[in-house]
Amino acid sequence: MAERKLNGGLKAALEYGPILAFFIGYLQLKDQVISIAGTDYSGFLVVTALFIPLMVLTTGLLWALTGSLSRMQLATVVLVVVFGGLSVWLQDERFFKMKPTMIYLLFAGVLGFGLMRGQSYLRSVMGETLPMRDEGWMILTKRIALFFLALAITNEVIWRSLSTDAWVNFKTFGLTAAMFAFFLSQGRLLQTYGIEKDKV
Template sequence: MTQETTTSIKTAPAARQKKKLNPGLKIALELGPLIVFFVVNSKFGIFYATGVLMAGVLLTLAVSWAITKHLPAMPVVTAILVLVFGGLTVFLQNEDFIKLKVTILYSMFGAALIGALYFNKLLLPIVFDMAIHIDDAGWRKLTWRWGLFFFFLAGLNEVVRHMVSTDSWVNFKVFGILPLTILFAVAQAPLIMRHEIAPEEEDTESHF
């Protein structure tokens, strides 16, 4: 086993010691701001919806911190971009900023995941908060897939945001990107199963 592999596996026991959110609450925190964003946009427009989205991501981070005493990387990065581009959207009254946020966010995720592989680092276990247990070969394959998928979403968002109205873009964000992401995640099940290892085996390898 290489030094890089040992290093990446060593992070697993510490990650499992962190207190985790209830799965139902985690889904509610992840989807809640997006659903409220959609509802408020349909009633009051994109600028009010953006303001509510900004408040929503801060609230979800606060709840997550209050329960677990730590914050996952992806929600933090997402919240920062929502606040920056959402603030520009509201302040300048220009909805292009909140639309562009999606492109930048997914491009950053894709670049970070694939770029880290160049330095023999695995970021995806951190993203998933060690919710699954697979060997390093599996993590690398999964990293490439998710990285390229994020780039695909970024490109798709660019196409859609230039072709449709703001209301249609909001529908795409809620009813397009979300289902695509779920379908993609489900499609990774065979790869995960092929590379799955038991937590006990993972702990044993971390001592090599």
């Protein structure tokens, strides 16, 4: 299926909507205990249980509307299902809190493996939308791999040492802000190694 372009607003809503919905749901249910089929679940676990199908649904809609999904999107939804499902099944919110750690470690590991082979796997994902010379791709890939590793460590520190409220705020706003700030800081690299599209 050929990839189709999607309206930027709709794409952002499908990608970030589930995260915002999780945050709002958590604020509403965080102090509640809900009994389902004779089993008591914390508000956090109920919101997690609702987040899983919502994430699957929005990812499926992205695929249906664009005709493709990135490896990052596929890995994310799989880990959401696995770690979210474990949290609900075992009634242990730690599994879901570990999910960002696993995602970022996976991405950092894959990018790092490519670097050891002298390749930029990032280029295979973003090369068409971000034309850049090979040297630039290697530098950017190394920086992103280290950035993902830093995010994984930060997530572990926060969920293990701070409250659930703090972790939810970090997951909803902190990670998004960190991503935005990181890519904004790469402007000089893109200017130095970027290639004009009409020259590609």
